[in-house]
Amino acid sequence: MKEEAVTSLNNEEAKPGEEEISLGRRVLDVRTLASFLVAFVIIVLALTQLGVDWLSIWEQVRASNPWLYGIAFLLFYISLVVRGVRWRILLRNVGFRRRLGVSIPSAMGLTEIVFLSWFANCVVPAKLGDAYRAYLLKRRAAVSFSTTMGTIVAERIMDTSVVFILLGGVALWFVGRSGLQNVLILLGIGGGMMAVIALVLLIMGRFGAHIQGFLPKRLAPFYERFQAGTLGSFRQLPSIALLSVVVWFFEAGRLLFVSYSMGLSLALPFILFVALANSLLTVVPFTPGGLGLVEVGVVGLLMMVISKESAVSVAFLDRTISYWSLVILGLAFFPLRGRK
Numbered sequence: 001m002k003e004e005a006v007t008s009l010n011n012e013e014a015k016p017g018e019e020e021i022s023l024g025r026r027v028l029d030v031r032t033l034a035s036f037l038v039a040f041v042i043i044v045l046a047l048t049q050l051g052v053d054w055l056s057i058w059e060q061v062r063a064s065n066p067w068l069y070g071i072a073f074l075l076f077y078i079s080l081v082v083r084g085v086r087w088r089i090l091l092r093n094v095g096f097r098r099r100l101g102v103s104i105p106s107a108m109g110l111t112e113i114v115f116l117s118w119f120a121n122c123v124v125p126a127k128l129g130d131a132y133r134a135y136l137l138k139r140r141a142a143v144s145f146s147t148t149m150g151t152i153v154a155e156r157i158m159d160t161s162v163v164f165i166l167l168g169g170v171a172l173w174f175v176g177r178s179g180l181q182n183v184l185i186l187l188g189i190g191g192g193m194m195a196v197i198a199l200v201l202l203i204m205g206r207f208g209a210h211i212q213g214f215l216p217k218r219l220a221p222f223y224e225r226f227q228a229g230t231l232g233s234f235r236q237l238p239s240i241a242l243l244s245v246v247v248w249f250f251e252a253g254r255l256l257f258v259s260y261s262m263g264l265s266l267a268l269p270f271i272l273f274v275a276l277a278n279s280l281l282t283v284v285p286f287t288p289g290g291l292g293l294v295e296v297g298v299v300g301l302l303m304m305v306i307s308k309e310s311a312v313s314v315a316f317l318d319r320t321i322s323y324w325s326l327v328i329l330g331l332a333f334f335p336l337r338g339r340k
Contacts, residue, residue: 093235
């Protein structure tokens, strides 16, 4: 019975080359170019309003320790490997297993796909990289696009849940400090997101069959596979949750070593808070990779404890890893692997 269910999850026809055309066209799309323009305007206006000392920023960046910066770089890309391992568990949870006739890539192969999807998210807005990730797996393993998208949505839900829980823990550290109001705002945003997620999952679990009944006949099977992929991903929850926590501590570790490279000694709870807040800013698909929004948000949070020049320097160095390295390496790697 389960073999039949898995077979039904893999009956979507692929259109060779479709994702390359989509990604290539989106990069040069007027809306994409406009989103980059908006991002750079946000950055320029924010820095102009701050009135920073550019010479001081340059001196701080130039004096940064390359070895500690290298550790930060390494931690970021190790976190992508952990994401690949976690995604493999989610895919196996929904029945993508060799004994059921599905041969998904290894953890490193899935990490490669995750990397390419993050590159896509950095060069086009609206989180197109998530759909691109599902399409790449569809082509490489002949699995259902809809079911795979369900696993990616489940992954996002787990990340949001972990971020909210960790932010709650960090809030205790901020009690009595001047930054408590900022934490409460972020907790309010996270709590609202969690409430929406819980409601959506409840509706899918309780009324999934009714939802399918309201959909056009040609869309109902796609929704059924998407729902199966989303709800079915939450097996082996302890392992998935643990890997999710590890991912976010790697994210915090990256920012911590970037600050160390500049001779700054920031408290780990504060670094974790900034890293988690950074992740909430990237959720908004307004600009590619949160460009502009993340820089301004991180600088604003760091200015709670360090000078504005140091805050801009840390944010700049951190984004050379979490954004610009993805763009540069992605541009070199995509022609080799993104079309296979």
